[in-house]
Structures are given as C-alpha cells and as structure tokens.
Amino acid sequence: MTHSSKSPTTARQQQRGVLDLTHALAPNIPNWDNLPTAVEVSIEETLEKDAFFSRRISLNEHTGTHFDAPAHVVAGGRTVEQIAPGRLVRPLIVIDVRKQVEHDADYVVTVADVTAWEKQHGEMPHGAVVLACTGWDVRWSSPASFRNADAKGVMHFPGFAEKTAVWLIEHRDIAGLGVDTLSVDPGNSGAYPVHKCCAAHGVYHLECVANLADAPPSGATVVIAPMKLAGGSGAPARILALLP
C-alpha cells in the first residue's frame, strides 16, 4: 500500500497523540453506594450459538468515569442529550494537587492553587474544562481505598472548595469541572456546594477521571463523550485528550 501525499492535515491528525482519561467499566469498580457490583453484565449472544457475541449491561448513570448533567442536581437543569456538542470539545486544564493531597485526604483545591497554576502557565482560556489531578486514581483497583470511608461511613477523598468553583465560573467561564475522585465535592462534604453552584450555572461535572498524571497542564483539547441518554441525569463518559 502506498501512502497519499495529499493530506498533510489529516496525516498530522492521525499521528497526534490521544490520551484516554477513562477507566474501564467492570463489575467491581469503586462506586458511590459501595455496591459490590457496580456494572451488571449478562451474555445475550455467543459466537458458538448465535454467530455474534453480545452482552446486556445495567448500571446507574453515575458509574465509572462519568458526566453529571445539571439535571442531576437542580430542577429544570439540562439533561445529558441537551448539552450542546460544542461544550463537549474544550481546552483542557489540569491542576496538579498531588503534593497537597499526600498528607490530607480531605484536601480541597483552592483559589490559590488556581492562581499558582496561572502564574506558571498563563491565564486559562475562557470556556475550558478544568480537572484536578489529586493522584486518587492509583487507588482505583481497590474500591475500599478509593472510597476511603471512616468508621462512621464518612468518605475521605479530595475535591474542590466551593470558592474555587465560584471563582472559575465567574472569572473563567468554565464549561466543566472534574476530578479523579468520586465527587467534585470532597468525600466528607454534607451539603455538596460545588455540585450546586456548578449545576445552577449550567456547568457539568466529570468524576472518576483517569490518567490525569499523564495529561499536560495546558495545551490539550479534551473531548467529553457521555452516552447520549435522553432525559439522562448523567452518563458514563468516554473522555479523550487530544494532545498538542
């Protein structure tokens, strides 16, 4: 086979790196309600009997690496299929707080963390998707460690401070906010203020994001691809970073 010399742009697109920020959906993955089986799977067809192999799957919309639509949190908020496609392809900003989290599982990303990021990398573009790399995804293979619940059942994992979410919405007009833990609010949150203020402003969330330690702090484009569930409060999402 010979290669065409006519398409320099598409050749570059093909060669550009793609980083998968998604955990695989398997039965025993960590989940909010501590279910032993987060994804139920049953075989419906086999190659031997049916000439095709296929399965049926059953899961809550907020399972695995997933997308929260505003309707998850606020009455009248947009459902998954109502999010404009243009809001799903955005500049990717990654804020690395692994050092801060190392000795504080309850750490929340602060406005100072954002300011420090901008001092180093320049002002964030408006309309970006901002993801916090807390290092939590190394715990993914151990649901108990990922949930990190104490004797009273209160979970301890990092999230965002409410003030940070408000600042990013007001000053950087973010399209989405996300994290590698189970929630954009920290595990010990009772009132979920980050969920509420984002949803009220039409900002979506991404939770249980994977591989953020491999993503550049800026310069990539992120494609957020939730299952297009009509009326969905959220959906499992494939998240791909197109590297610069």
Next chain:
Amino acid sequence: MTHSSKSPTTARQQQRGVLDLTHALAPNIPNWDNLPTAVEVSIEETLEKDAFFSRRISLNEHTGTHFDAPAHVVAGGRTVEQIAPGRLVRPLIVIDVRKQVEHDADYVVTVADVTAWEKQHGEMPHGAVVLACTGWDVRWSSPASFRNADAKGVMHFPGFAEKTAVWLIEHRDIAGLGVDTLSVDPGNSGAYPVHKCCAAHGVYHLECVANLADAPPSGATVVIAPMKLAGGSGAPARILALLP
C-alpha cells in the same frame, strides 16, 4: 469578565464546529431484535427525596448509535476497551449514496462509489473512518420504517458490499467502517460478510450513525467514543465530528 488574548489556538478550538453524529438513547428507538423497549430506564433517586436525580439504565451493547468491536464477530478479536485510543480519532470520510438508495432499499455501497468519491475529493487518507450516508436516519423516529421488514421478516436497508469493505481495508487501511442503518451489511444479508472481513482485520464498525447529511465528505476529524466496557463486544458510542 475579560477574555484572555493569550490563547489563539484554544480560542480557535473552542469556536470550531462540532457536529453530533449520535442518536439519543431512548426506550423506543429502532433496534435489531424489534424489542418494544430497547433501553430500559428506572429512576433510582429524585431531587425531592434524595437531593439528587439519577436513573438506572439497561441495554444490549449494540443499541442506538453504537460501536462493534472485532470480538462481536470473531473469536479472539479485540474487545471495546482494548481498542487503542489513537484509532478512535481519525479523518472522517462520508460517502453519500442517498440517490442510489432512493429507489433501492437493498442498495450496497460499491467500489465504484468509492472511486467516484475519490475522483471528486482526492485519494482518501489511509487509516480513516469511512461512513456511508444512505439517508436512512430520517426514518429513526419510526422503528418499523427503519427496520423495513417484509412479510417474511427479512429487513431491507442499505449497507456495504463485501468487495467494497475488502477494497477499503486492502487499499486504504481503514480504521473503521460505518453506516446510518442497523448494519454495515445490508438488511437482507444472511452471511454478514462485511462484518466478518472487517472484524478479521481489526476494523471496527459504527451503526445507526446520525446526521451524516450534515457532515462534509472530507476534512473533518471524527472522534468515536464508545463506553469503555471491559470485555465489551461493542458499546453505545458518542460520535462527534470536529469540523474543519
């Protein structure tokens, strides 16, 4: 709010058009087995009772706009989560055969259709995703019309000829092949040769693709985002075209 002047690249990315090639997943969508309910949905949490709204969903992996992994068809073929992310972001080629289909529901895309496309648009880049626009998605809201089964239960909708799939694999090294109908093989196929030859060569399929009439014949990049199901034979996929 002021806008940053520092990020011309990301600003361009934000403004670039994104076309959604995905049908919404709803209970009564057309499906291969003619089930009255293709997507089962049950409410698990409500804003009133639980402060969050969420649902449980249950469906076959090959429902709605979806991705067939090679494992759907051949023993030992790759499952969904094993497809390299780089194969999911590719140049998009759209072959419009709506005129040919107009008076022939059993039409199959021919090598001559591909040759005619290349005569008009230049040689396809290698490694692309080739999608046929048959016009079938205008029938989506009517499952009976979309399946178009005759009195004997044989469906009649367009697909690809086996020779065309073989040619695209051998001469253009395609990453994926897709269509706006229920199958890359035509509805009246009994042996599914297109499924078999693609799967044997590690080429994935996309079925029930939407809105292809709005996609350019070349120049766009397509992002194929199947749910990342561990061991999946296929998965519902969000398909987004990044317009040039």
